[in-house]
Amino acid sequence: MGKIANDILLQKLTDKFAGQVVETGADFGLLTVETNKEVITDVLTFLKTDAALQFIFLTDLTAVHYPDQEKQIGVVYHLHSLTTNTRIRIKVFLTLEDCHIPTASTIWDGANWMERETYDFFGVIFDGHPDLRRILNVDDMTVFPMRKEFPLEDPNRIDKKDYFFGR
Amino acid sequence: MQNHPVYTDNDPQTEYSTLNLGPTHPATHGVFQNVLQMDGERIVSGVSTIGYIHRAFEKIAEHRPFYQITPLTDRLNYCSSPINNMGWHMTVEKMLNIQMPKRVDYMRVIIMELARIADHIICNGVLGVDTGAFTGFLYMMEYREEIYEIYEEICGSRLTTNIGRIGGFERNFNKIAFDKIRKFLVKFPPVLREFEALFNRNRIFVDRTKGVAAVTQADALSYSWSGPILRATGVDYDVRAMEPYSSYEDFDFEVPVGENGDVYNRFLVRNEEMWQSMRIIEQALNKIEKEPSDIFHADVPAFYLPPKEEVYNNMEALIYHFKIVMGEVDTPNAEVYHAVEGANGELGFYLINDGGRSPYRLHFRRPSFINYQMYAPMSRGMLLSDAIINMSSLNVIAGELDA
Numbered sequence: 001m002g003k004i005a006n007d008i009l010l011q012k013l014t015d016k017f018a019g020q021v022v023e024t025g026a027d028f029g030l031l032t033v034e035t036n037k038e039v040i041t042d043v044l045t046f047l048k049t050d051a052a053l054q055f056i057f058l059t060d061l062t063a064v065h066y067p068d069q070e071k072q073i074g075v076v077y078h079l080h081s082l083t084t085n086t087r088i089r090i091k092v093f094l095t096l097e098d099c100h101i102p103t104a105s106t107i108w109d110g111a112n113w114m115e116r117e118t119y120d121f122f123g124v125i126f127d128g129h130p131d132l133r134r135i136l137n138v139d140d141m142t143v144f145p146m147r148k149e150f151p152l153e154d155p156n157r158i159d160k161k162d163y164f165f166g167r
Numbered sequence: 168m169q170n171h172p173v174y175t176d177n178d179p180q181t182e183y184s185t186l187n188l189g190p191t192h193p194a195t196h197g198v199f200q201n202v203l204q205m206d207g208e209r210i211v212s213g214v215s216t217i218g219y220i221h222r223a224f225e226k227i228a229e230h231r232p233f234y235q236i237t238p239l240t241d242r243l244n245y246c247s248s249p250i251n252n253m254g255w256h257m258t259v260e261k262m263l264n265i266q267m268p269k270r271v272d273y274m275r276v277i278i279m280e281l282a283r284i285a286d287h288i289i290c291n292g293v294l295g296v297d298t299g300a301f302t303g304f305l306y307m308m309e310y311r312e313e314i315y316e317i318y319e320e321i322c323g324s325r326l327t328t329n330i331g332r333i334g335g336f337e338r339n340f341n342k343i344a345f346d347k348i349r350k351f352l353v354k355f356p357p358v359l360r361e362f363e364a365l366f367n368r369n370r371i372f373v374d375r376t377k378g379v380a381a382v383t384q385a386d387a388l389s390y391s392w393s394g395p396i397l398r399a400t401g402v403d404y405d406v407r408a409m410e411p412y413s414s415y416e417d418f419d420f421e422v423p424v425g426e427n428g429d430v431y432n433r434f435l436v437r438n439e440e441m442w443q444s445m446r447i448i449e450q451a452l453n454k455i456e457k458e459p460s461d462i463f464h465a466d467v468p469a470f471y472l473p474p475k476e477e478v479y480n481n482m483e484a485l486i487y488h489f490k491i492v493m494g495e496v497d498t499p500n501a502e503v504y505h506a507v508e509g510a511n512g513e514l515g516f517y518l519i520n521d522g523g524r525s526p527y528r529l530h531f532r533r534p535s536f537i538n539y540q541m542y543a544p545m546s547r548g549m550l551l552s553d554a555i556i557n558m559s560s561l562n563v564i565a566g567e568l569d570a
Contacts, residue, residue: 059391064528109389109544110537137218145223
């Protein structure tokens, strides 16, 4: 089977989840859709089990922090359909106050550590996750270091400030 | 998942001993800790603790210009740094829509395949050590050294290579480098053949590895395995073949697969991949001869650092040098996912750029991290000694595990 065209893929998704799945772009041919946390489990399950799609491979699961948006945390899934060699990217945006999303580890075993990593760095809480602990950072850490407000270096240091470089 | 019996809480024996395997046990080849519940020699359950060498690369990358991120990628899988370097360059080039000249693609293919061989030499050599055969490891190690000498000729360093630049290579391969590559292609096959003769039908080795830690295709896919260990289960997923990058579509090679995903199959798949890599390198050398010999980078002055002589003597070069180093070059707003076939599996770079001098967000899809997560569950019911060789055959590299 050849690659599934993006418009066909999007059509299938919008037929099934009318209004809940919105295309947000296709940079470099990789279809990106946005959905919400109410239907994310259904979307992932549909993509995995549909006979024509078969996105059986969870390539990657991570998050992004956009402090200027109302919904600051974006959880990003990359799926791969090995039989058709098609990839898709799915995003769900969450607010900091309600940073909960259903776990994908019930669909893929491999999501377990990826979700722990995402929790560790962004504080996204995956509801239903069997063992949601920090994974790379120390257990008693109190912050979520990949969030944008977390400084990389000593904030009092001024020799690297952008205004010295005309930026 | 296992052929071995799995012990449950209903077992008559209720007391188990706890064994801390790692973080620095010599048998684990890296900083991995597994707290195991043991029933004699059998593992009842295990918990993996990782993160001992976490260096926050993703955070650091958000504060560095693109070309300064290459040295960070070196330190992911440090057994095959060039693949990581090339993967990163290609990600940025994809974002910037830079087309590489064919010759650069072929040069990259050569260096990536050499890195793959170097990585597989270590993995299969160490697997031999763990089953009690030191000879193969020492014998093969010499040829990893030869590969490192090739790196040294090309970029000056050996382990963490920082090889190539965004837009090509920092300098052309010299004649010595080509000679060394050709010499390697002549010297290594007999050695690999002998290595295979030593192991493939060796009764002790086969008894120790066959049927050990066998993984079904369904489990491997569910755990998002990729690379040689996924192919050992019979799934022919190889990024080089499925989504060719760096002109891999021009090459004629096979994707070796195994049958039942046990340690023995993984060993065979890696050995066969070394043969295929040599085939690819040989084809690449022949193809390079047909390309103009002075091209080693694309014509993208806004992103490719000019040579120092030009910076000192030429106005444009000086301007570009300044702009690149200070991060003054505009980059597009883009979201890129680019994957390369690393020695351990699909090494992905998920890059979100907001037009600034450094990525807005960079995530590494690290195969070792994802492959390793099945280790504790699959060790249940396994003998401790089998769990050790299972770890060797997964080829988990601590740098890539923890990023």
